[in-house]
Amino acid sequence: MRASRSIDERDEDALKELIAGELGRSRDRSLGLTTEVLAAADLTAQVSPLMSPLVWDLAHIGNYEELWLLRAAAGAEPMRPEIDTLYDAFEHPRAERPSLPILPPDEARSYIATVRAKVLDTLPSVRFDTADPLTSGGFVYGMVVQHEHMHDETMLATHQLRKGAPALLDPPAAPLQASGLRAPGEATAADEVLIEAGPFQMGTSDDPWAYDNERPVHLVDLPAYYIDAEPVSNAAYLAFMEAGGYDDPRWWDPAGWEWRTAGGKRAPAFWSREGGQWLRRRFGRTEPVPPGEPVQHVCWYEADAYARWVGKRLPTEAEWEKAARWDPDAERSRRYPWGDAYEEGRANLGQRTLRPSGTGSYASGASAYGVRRLIGDVWEWTSSDFHGYPGFRPFPYREYSEVFFGPDYKVLRGGSWATHPLAVRGSFRNWDYPIRRQIFSGFRCARGVRSAGEEGGA
Incomplete structure (x- = not known):
């Protein structure tokens, strides 16, 4: 997010443009921590009972987005209601998630891409009604963007717990300011x-x-x-x-x-x-x-x-x-x-x-x-x-x-x-x-x- 007008100072069209951009940037980051740097076996493995398999986090991000931006905000019909409980963080503790019939990496990536495409299609028609706290100021979209970034940080913690060769490019340390x-x-x-x-x-x-x-x-x-x-x-x-x-x-x-x-x-x-x-x-x-x-x-x-x-x-x-x-x-x-x-x-x-x-x-x-x-x-x-x-x-x-x-x-x-x-x-x-x-x-x-x-x- 750049140093320009604050979120609450933007008109609805400008805010939607910001949201679309931030949705894209969060997804680029998620893929850069998962399918773009690791093989399927690494994505489905559980490196610690404290953490989910990375592919669970990836599909969970998409399922959360479907629940809130398609069903709640846009009034769309559920895409895959049968997977809702699989990706309910309160239904299944992290330690047991590898035993669930979660989506494999290719299917997870396809699912989250389809969700995202529908979100961007419906975004122009959703009204940011000041009388509706869910959409006022784009709240629910901001909630979903922040949710994805939070899971990206969780994914980084999973990477830190991984054994074996590095999977992430290490940028040079920032110079002393x-x-x-x-x-x-x-x-x-x-x-x-x-x-x-x-x-x-x-x-x-x-x-x-x-x-x-x-x-x-x-x-x-x-x-x-x-x-x-x-x-x-x-x-x-x-x-x-x-x-x-x-x-x-x-x-x-x-x-x-x-x-x-x-x-x-x-x-x-x-x-x-x-x-x-x-x-x-x-x-x-x-x-x-x-x-x-x-x-x-x-x-x-x-x-x-x-x-x-x-x-x-x-x-x-x-x-x-x-x-x-x-x-x-x-x-x-x-x-x-x-x-x-x-x-x-x-x-x-x-x-x-x-x-x-x-x-x-x-x-x-x-x-x-x-x-x-x-x-x-x-x-x-x-x-x-x-x-x-x-x-x-x-x-x-x-x-x-x-x-x-x-x-x-x-x-x-x-x-x-x-x-x-x-x-x-x-x-x-x-x-x-x-x-x-x-x-x-x-x-x-x-x-x-x-x-x-x-x-x-x-």
């Missing part, structure tokens, strides 16, 4: 920003493509706190490891200590130590761990333990969002840390590289407070459980958000290098189990302020 900041690897845990006490507007009520769990906007009053200016780096996390952080139960939540000891975990996922050097496996390539990149593939328990070890804590979801969106001078929240329109070059998003950027990159994407890289690079764990905001209403179906509310899931914010710009914004909320590590997750720390001018732990 000219910023006047320190070079990669030189940032320390002391780099933090004070967020002054006061209320801010959390969530959104006027973003036409926002999900139900981002709504409604509401006022949250926070005490002053400090938050890290950058995500925690590999170098900083390695210091925790070398200090015995994985061996000391003082730093761990009791459930996290049980998880660590039961699984023998001693490093982030995909790390290994050879000849005195830490290496990582990244999409089939083995390489030294780069010290200046944000640590990724750590679970919530690991993030929480590091934060305790360094004398801090994970930020609450509200603290993260205030640091990312609130403009204290204008007294309003922005859509992105830097402003209301997405602009290329301000964040590491969209799979342009297959890795996070180095410390000091994307300084132009800093928030009004000067906090950097809040969007892109790595999803950031927060301390908050996933719940609805005051006045939450499920829309357009309970299974997107509401069924996940509760203490079992922790909130992540900000997107990763694998997240498409259309599928993330400052109000966007992600969630997962605290043991998950295959996702592109990292974190930053926060701490409270005991009194004016006095520094202290949370």
Whole structure:
């Protein structure tokens, strides 16, 4: 999505043109992660019980599109109703999907292409009725585009879990952005920003493509706190490891200590130590761990333990969002840390590289407070459980958000290098189990302020 008028500023014809283009771009990405780079055997294989076979994701994308853009929005008759239950994510857990009679790769690709052709044929005749929340502002089309991009990120996690030769072309790492900041690897845990006490507007009520769990906007009053200016780096996390952080139960939540000891975990996922050097496996390539990149593939328990070890804590979801969106001078929240329109070059998003950027990159994407890289690079764990905001209403179906509310899931914010710009914004909320590590997750720390001018732990 380019830096032009925002979605809600476009007239209906221009919005439909945008939607058609974004549907095409999302599909190009999906095919580039599946049928264009892998043989049929790789597409039907399950690399982990945590993930679906890639061909399931591909056909699920098309089935979801048929359900919402043909049946719900255009009033079309079902194309293949007999496969609906096969691709219902709540009907069949990921571990059992390989045993289902799912569509083989050629048939899946043909099916999703037919769905897409019919969607583009019907798009001109669908009215974006402001009285219908499903079509107003093109919401349902934005929902489907974002859904496909989310599954593309899930597909990238599946690629990361694959063994064998690399299947994805590895673009060169993005150069350090000219910023006047320190070079990669030189940032320390002391780099933090004070967020002054006061209320801010959390969530959104006027973003036409926002999900139900981002709504409604509401006022949250926070005490002053400090938050890290950058995500925690590999170098900083390695210091925790070398200090015995994985061996000391003082730093761990009791459930996290049980998880660590039961699984023998001693490093982030995909790390290994050879000849005195830490290496990582990244999409089939083995390489030294780069010290200046944000640590990724750590679970919530690991993030929480590091934060305790360094004398801090994970930020609450509200603290993260205030640091990312609130403009204290204008007294309003922005859509992105830097402003209301997405602009290329301000964040590491969209799979342009297959890795996070180095410390000091994307300084132009800093928030009004000067906090950097809040969007892109790595999803950031927060301390908050996933719940609805005051006045939450499920829309357009309970299974997107509401069924996940509760203490079992922790909130992540900000997107990763694998997240498409259309599928993330400052109000966007992600969630997962605290043991998950295959996702592109990292974190930053926060701490409270005991009194004016006095520094202290949370």
